[in-house]
Amino acid sequence: MYILPSNYNQAYNHIVTTSLTHSTCKLVIFVSCLDVDALCALRILAAVFKKKLINFQIVPIVGYADLATHYTRLDADVNNIILVGCGAMVDLESFLDIDVGQFVDATRSLEAETVLKRKIFVIDGHRPWNLDNVFGSAMVTCFDDGLIGDLALEKDAYNFLVNIDDDELNQEEEEEEEEEEEEEIFEIDETDISRKRKSSSSSPQTKQPKTRKRVIKDNETTIENYYGQGTTVVTSVTSQVYSLVSLIGETNNLDNLWLAIIGSTSLEHQYPELWARLADLFRKEVRRLNHGADEERTADDSRLTVEKDYNLFLLRHWSLYNAFYYSNYINSKILLYTEQGKSKLNKIFAKMGISLSVAQQLWIYMDIGIKKKLHNIFTKVLVNQYGFDSLATEGYFRSFGYNGSVSARDCVEAISSLLEHEENSAPSESDDIDALTAEKEKLWVANFWRSWDALTDLAKIRQGIQLALFSQQLIFQVGHSIIEKKQLKNLKIFRLVVLSSSDYHLSLTAKNDASIHTNTAAGGRKFFLNPLNLMKLGNWLLDTISEVDDTLLPLVLAALDLETDTYLVIGMAPKVPKRGDGGSAALLNTFSVAFQHVANTTGVKVRIDSFESSVIEVRKDDLAPFLEKLTLSGLV
Amino acid sequence: MALPLQFKTSFLPLEINFLAENELITILPRVSMKSVELIGTNLPNLNAMRRQEIPLWLALILKAQDKCQIIPPIWLNVAYLKARYDEELEFPNRFSSLPWHWLELSKMLLTKASDDLTDAPHLIRSIIQDLREVRLVKSRKGLKELNEAYLQLDNLSLMEINEIRPYVAEVMDELKKLSDCVKKDDSMDMETNDYEEDENY
Numbered sequence: 001m002y003i004l005p006s007n008y009n010q011a012y013n014h015i016v017t018t019s020l021t022h023s024t025c026k027l028v029i030f031v032s033c034l035d036v037d038a039l040c041a042l043r044i045l046a047a048v049f050k051k052k053l054i055n056f057q058i059v060p061i062v063g064y065a066d067l068a069t070h071y072t073r074l075d076a077d078v079n080n081i082i083l084v085g086c087g088a089m090v091d092l093e094s095f096l097d098i099d100v101g102q103f104v105d106a107t108r109s110l111e112a113e114t115v116l117k118r119k120i121f122v123i124d125g126h127r128p129w130n131l132d133n134v135f136g137s138a139m140v141t142c143f144d145d146g147l148i149g150d151l152a153l154e155k156d157a158y159n160f161l162v163n164i165d166d167d168e169l170n171q172e173e174e175e176e177e178e179e180e181e182e183e184e185i186f187e188i189d190e191t192d193i194s195r196k197r198k199s200s201s202s203s204p205q206t207k208q209p210k211t212r213k214r215v216i217k218d219n220e221t222t223i224e225n226y227y228g229q230g231t232t233v234v235t236s237v238t239s240q241v242y243s244l245v246s247l248i249g250e251t252n253n254l255d256n257l258w259l260a261i262i263g264s265t266s267l268e269h270q271y272p273e274l275w276a277r278l279a280d281l282f283r284k285e286v287r288r289l290n291h292g293a294d295e296e297r298t299a300d301d302s303r304l305t306v307e308k309d310y311n312l313f314l315l316r317h318w319s320l321y322n323a324f325y326y327s328n329y330i331n332s333k334i335l336l337y338t339e340q341g342k343s344k345l346n347k348i349f350a351k352m353g354i355s356l357s358v359a360q361q362l363w364i365y366m367d368i369g370i371k372k373k374l375h376n377i378f379t380k381v382l383v384n385q386y387g388f389d390s391l392a393t394e395g396y397f398r399s400f401g402y403n404g405s406v407s408a409r410d411c412v413e414a415i416s417s418l419l420e421h422e423e424n425s426a427p428s429e430s431d432d433i434d435a436l437t438a439e440k441e442k443l444w445v446a447n448f449w450r451s452w453d454a455l456t457d458l459a460k461i462r463q464g465i466q467l468a469l470f471s472q473q474l475i476f477q478v479g480h481s482i483i484e485k486k487q488l489k490n491l492k493i494f495r496l497v498v499l500s501s502s503d504y505h506l507s508l509t510a511k512n513d514a515s516i517h518t519n520t521a522a523g524g525r526k527f528f529l530n531p532l533n534l535m536k537l538g539n540w541l542l543d544t545i546s547e548v549d550d551t552l553l554p555l556v557l558a559a560l561d562l563e564t565d566t567y568l569v570i571g572m573a574p575k576v577p578k579r580g581d582g583g584s585a586a587l588l589n590t591f592s593v594a595f596q597h598v599a600n601t602t603g604v605k606v607r608i609d610s611f612e613s614s615v616i617e618v619r620k621d622d623l624a625p626f627l628e629k630l631t632l633s634g635l636v
Numbered sequence: 637m638a639l640p641l642q643f644k645t646s647f648l649p650l651e652i653n654f655l656a657e658n659e660l661i662t663i664l665p666r667v668s669m670k671s672v673e674l675i676g677t678n679l680p681n682l683n684a685m686r687r688q689e690i691p692l693w694l695a696l697i698l699k700a701q702d703k704c705q706i707i708p709p710i711w712l713n714v715a716y717l718k719a720r721y722d723e724e725l726e727f728p729n730r731f732s733s734l735p736w737h738w739l740e741l742s743k744m745l746l747t748k749a750s751d752d753l754t755d756a757p758h759l760i761r762s763i764i765q766d767l768r769e770v771r772l773v774k775s776r777k778g779l780k781e782l783n784e785a786y787l788q789l790d791n792l793s794l795m796e797i798n799e800i801r802p803y804v805a806e807v808m809d810e811l812k813k814l815s816d817c818v819k820k821d822d823s824m825d826m827e828t829n830d831y832e833e834d835e836n837y
Contacts, residue, residue, distance in 0.1 A: 051701055299758040300750070 002134050002142040005240075009247040011121055011141055018079045018119075019054050027056040028074060030067060031084040032611050033448045034532050036415050038085025040263030041123065041237040043455055044256050045084070048245055060448040062441040063609030064090065071096045081120045085237050086611040088124035089592075091132040092140050100139055125235045125267075126611065128226055131158045143244075145235040154226045157219035164216065230573070230588030231613055233271050238263025239278050254304050254398075257285050258408075259455065261304075261396045265408045266416065269328075269539060279394065286396065299401045308375055309395025313472055314410055317465050320366065321349070321359040326472045332543040333388055337480040352381045400458045413472075414464030418451040419444075420532040421467050433564045440529075471536070474527060479540045488541065490553065491631060494571075497541065498623075499528055499559040528559040529568055531615045538572045546574070554591065556630070558623060566607075567623050571595065571614040589614050598629045646801040652794055656740035657693040662707040665698065692744065699749050706749045711735060712742055714755040717763045724770045731771060731791035739768065739795045775800055784811035 003011050019027040029045065032038040042058065049056050061067045093100065103118040116139050123143045133140045134148055135158050242260035245251055261282050268275040286304050311329035324330050324345060335341040349359055354370060382388045399405035454460035482488055482497055489496045528534045538557045552574040558567040571591025592613030599606040604626045607617040618626050669682040682688055687707065698704040710716065723732040742764050750757040775796060787804065789797055
């Protein structure tokens with residue numbers, strides 16, 4: 001089942017009426033843990049439900065396995081489950097092993113229509129949808145972003161196949177399939193893809209006419225193509241939640257809008273076209289809510305403004321020079337990892353008429369005259385002479401009274417750094433992989449709550465910004481060394497970087513705040529074992545590559561975890577270089593399909609647990625065969 | 637409440653806040669609600685758009701759900717508070733008259749219903765801070781006048797009294813003991829004097 005954006009409020013009303021209770025908690029919200037967007041969306045939802053005096057429980061979850069365990073632990077009288085930022089891509093009913101018949105509300109059901117006691121709502125931007133969720137299940141309600149309407153072809157094919165599935169496939173074959181499935185060791189092999197693909201391989205009974213066979217075949221191809229096109233994120237969860245709250249009239253304060261902007265901004269870098277679509281909407285909302293705000297700055301000032309911003313890294317929190325140096329954008333434009341690049345940066349500063357000593361001052365102490373002229377200088381020198389068209393952008397700023405203000409971009413960096421930095425870096429004694437993984441996941445959940453608090457606390461955001469500065473430096477350092485040491489291998493159909501433990505040696509000279517120990521994340525050794533960090537590094541590499549090499553090859557990054565002897569592997573779609581118009585559509589990430597296929601066909605030990613389906617864990621010894629198969633599979 | 641010893645001599649600010657939540661306040665409801673009988677109070681019928689006095693705690697819940705508008709008390713505006721502040725400066729030896737719960741009420745209304753106030757919240761907040769500081773100075777100066785028997789606290793609010801309570805109570809106890817001793821000594825002196833006088837005879 002799915003629900004159109006204009007009907008979100010119906011889903012909301014259903015949740016409210018069936019969750020309002022004096023006794024137990026009837027609403028549980030599962031939220032994807034390592035996701036700034038989901039975090040912000042959840043904060044909006046939580047505020048709305050709290051206002052309605054509804055009891056609810058929030059469960060941050062780290063992966064599919066975690067989702068399944070938490071689901072089985074639920075009380076029987078939980079009526080509503082909301083999945084935020086996860087769940088769109090698996091067949092929830094079969095994955096969570098739900099027996100729908102168990103939840104039929106006999107007292108309220110009519111003959112024509114069964115009423116279910118329990119409902120699952122999916123608010124997720126990951127695509128493709130699992131068609132079972134969208135068209136099949138009565139229990140699962142997907143929040144549509146307005147694009148399900150385009151799936152008419154797939155819908156017909158799906159319905160057709162579902163109807164023949166039952167009567168025409170004979171029993172034996174099904175049993176065979178089940179056996180096959182049991183043999184597999186992967187945690188997420190129950191997805192619809194594999195099932196559908198198997199049914200396609202099984203030959204229909206001979207008495208069926210040929211045309212019938214062809215129709216089935218056609219429909220199966222439709223479905224396969226749909227799943228095989230690759231994964232992406234088409235919408236931010238926060239924007240969906242924001243349209244929900246605007247339907248129920250909860251958009252009269254800035255807090256919700258601010259959270260929505262932060263959440264959507266977090267996807268800006270990886271999915272620029274998504275942000276481009278939403279930015280207009282947010283600008284209008286900001287204008288609407290700021291109506292009548294006076295110019296004078298007061299102590300309670302919490303206004304939201306749209307101002308000029310630049311593609312520089314955390315400009316307002318360290319020096320201008322560092323903001324240039326550590327900006328992904330500038331880095332990819334002038335190839336900072338080369339000597340020429342570095343001298344070019346100095347030349348740029350000379351052309352801008354800003355001396356290096358001034359540029360290296362902390363931003364807050366920098367000459368106010370230069371700051372005021374900065375925009376003109378940037379347009380004159382950088383845009384006109386160097387052609388950095390997309391340097392200047394629009395930024396959203398929230399002011400916190402006399403405590404200062406912070407931009408949505410900086411906030412995203414801060415929050416995501418809080419999510420990914422493991423505060424407690426004591427090496428654990430346990431050798432058991434499962435125990436280690438569990439420990440890691442527990443830290444992630446703790447980080448989730450830390451970031452939750454930070455969303456409304458300027459002091460904590462500042463702390464996060466310090467962490468962000470630290471991690472950006474680390475990413476640059478490792479990135480530079482990857483390119484210098486030529487660890488980036490161009491294979492036939494993808495690029496490959498394998499990080500072994502020796503690559504993480506830190507020589508950070510930048511002054512570190514007391515809050516960040518240099519042994520944060522075990523001296524960087526574990527730094528890239530967090531998918532978010534590894535993905536940031538991947539982004540950096542893709543940005544850099546896109547400027548030097550025109551071939552659009554995707555990237556595979558693998559980082560070794562010495563403790564568990566596994567590689568964390570992520571696959572990322574190639575990137576089109578940033579241009580002024582910004583109109584390029586992001587390419588779909590085809591690794592999720594390829595990873596699954598390779599895992600299914602080879603028997604390599606792989607753990608596919610992350611909600612980002614292109615993030616997997618592979619045993620150390622299995623990496624080489626895995627990559628080999630990946631190359632040969634031709635799916636990328 | 638089970639609390640460490642040092643908190644037992646006086647109320648916690650939280651507890652005072654709790655007491656203050658029972659104060660009545662006028663609201664303009666946006667919805668109608670039937671009356672509810674509770675052990676302590678009866679909540680009256682609410683008619684939409686008709687003013688009604690209800691306890692603050694209920695008003696704040698309704699306010700959080702956008703179901704009412706709170707009519708700020710007459711003293712919670714800049715003009716009134718400014719007048720009290722001037723009064724404080726004019727008469728250094730007494731406190732101006734403010735409600736028993738002025739600090740708590742203003743704090744709650746400023747944080748939870750700032751959009752219903754007639755003046756800009758930051759202005760109110762700053763005048764309240766001024767008032768509080770000038771009164772604090774006065775009450776500290778007043779400590780010099782402490783004696784064992786008598787302390788006048790005209791126009792001080794519960795929160796302000798509570799702040800000085802642990803100190804004042806202890807000092808007064810000590811003073812009482814001292815003065816008792818002095819009295820005893822006096823009477824002893826008298827007795828010995830009598831004795832001496834007797835001897836003189």
